[in-house]
Amino acid sequence: MKSVLRWALAGGTICLIILAANTAVIAQSGGQACTREGLKAITDKFFSALEAHNPSGVPLASGARYTENGLEVAIGKGSWETAGKTTFKRGMVDTKKCGTHTQAIIDEAGQPMLYGVRLKVDNEKISEIEAILARGKEVLDVKAILDTKDQDWEGILPPEQRSSRLTMMAAADDYFELFVQKQPRKVSILPYTKVCDRWENGMQTTKGGTNQGVTMPAHNCSPVGFADMTHSPRRFLVDEETGIVVAYTLFNNVWPDFHMFKMRNGYVDWIQAYFEYGKQYKTIGWPDEPACK
Numbered sequence: 001m002k003s004v005l006r007w008a009l010a011g012g013t014i015c016l017i018i019l020a021a022n023t024a025v026i027a028q029s030g031g032q033a034c035t036r037e038g039l040k041a042i043t044d045k046f047f048s049a050l051e052a053h054n055p056s057g058v059p060l061a062s063g064a065r066y067t068e069n070g071l072e073v074a075i076g077k078g079s080w081e082t083a084g085k086t087t088f089k090r091g092m093v094d095t096k097k098c099g100t101h102t103q104a105i106i107d108e109a110g111q112p113m114l115y116g117v118r119l120k121v122d123n124e125k126i127s128e129i130e131a132i133l134a135r136g137k138e139v140l141d142v143k144a145i146l147d148t149k150d151q152d153w154e155g156i157l158p159p160e161q162r163s164s165r166l167t168m169m170a171a172a173d174d175y176f177e178l179f180v181q182k183q184p185r186k187v188s189i190l191p192y193t194k195v196c197d198r199w200e201n202g203m204q205t206t207k208g209g210t211n212q213g214v215t216m217p218a219h220n221c222s223p224v225g226f227a228d229m230t231h232s233p234r235r236f237l238v239d240e241e242t243g244i245v246v247a248y249t250l251f252n253n254v255w256p257d258f259h260m261f262k263m264r265n266g267y268v269d270w271i272q273a274y275f276e277y278g279k280q281y282k283t284i285g286w287p288d289e290p291a292c293k
Contacts, residue, residue: 034098061125069256069276070285092239101246116274141202168245179229196221198271235289254280
């Protein structure tokens with residue numbers, strides 16, 4: 001997939017036209033199809049049903065599809081059978097795409113399970129459920145996640161601190177494209193604050209020092225030059241009001257992953273990521289989605 005940032009700089013007008021057209025279609029069809037309150041309510045019902053091991057407690061569309069780490073799972077099976085109490089949860093809603101994303105920690109037989117989930121809502125019913133799970137040794141530091149509970153991810157930003165939908169997708173998309181040691185293009189400006197921190201499966205990876213022989217400056221979220229990696233096409237959810245953009249991808253083309261970015265004033269403050277790296281996958285389990293959607 002081309003970088004959305006490069007589209008924004010070179011051909012962003014096309015994206016803006018598509019976004020405007022999509023907005024017009026919503027308006028012509030009778031107004032906003034989804035509301036922040038409605039999407040939050042459906043997400044709460046989903047987690048209650050997950051804890052109860054009973055999918056009948058959540059509104060499901062006909063033919064609703066569920067995956068865990070890219071693999072098809074029957075609704076009611078998999079983590080539906082093992083999930084306990086949700087001990088931590090933060091999320092976002094995308095009212096334009098009628099979607100939600102939640103970062104959670106769920107008790108599973110006395111052990112923490114990192115659980116990230118994307119929900120797609122059609123006519124007030126869930127039609128898609130995409131979960132990213134990390135268990136056992138892949139859960140690197142639960143306490144580090146809990147220590148971020150006071151970070152204000154979900155508060156509504158003042159209008160002057162918000163970024164456009166396209167800008168937020170651009171920042172998230174470019175993050176993945178910068179995981180190469182020899183840059184194919186000159187990077188002069190990166191959208192990260194001077195004190196930016198990232199957590200991966202709980203481990204804070206912006207404390208400084210070295211990682212795989214590469215110097216990692218403290219509080220620097222830029223992945224420039226870290227490793228020679230490529231990543232599958234991304235799918236995005238954007239919450240302009242809270243400044244959250246999330247990208248679902250197959251990290252390094254082998255690990256089911258989500259990265260969740262918190263932005264203010266056009267810059268990324270924090271990044272939270274979950275991924276399953278215990279084995280290699282060939283697909284994320286869902287079709288590519290054009291970045292302009």
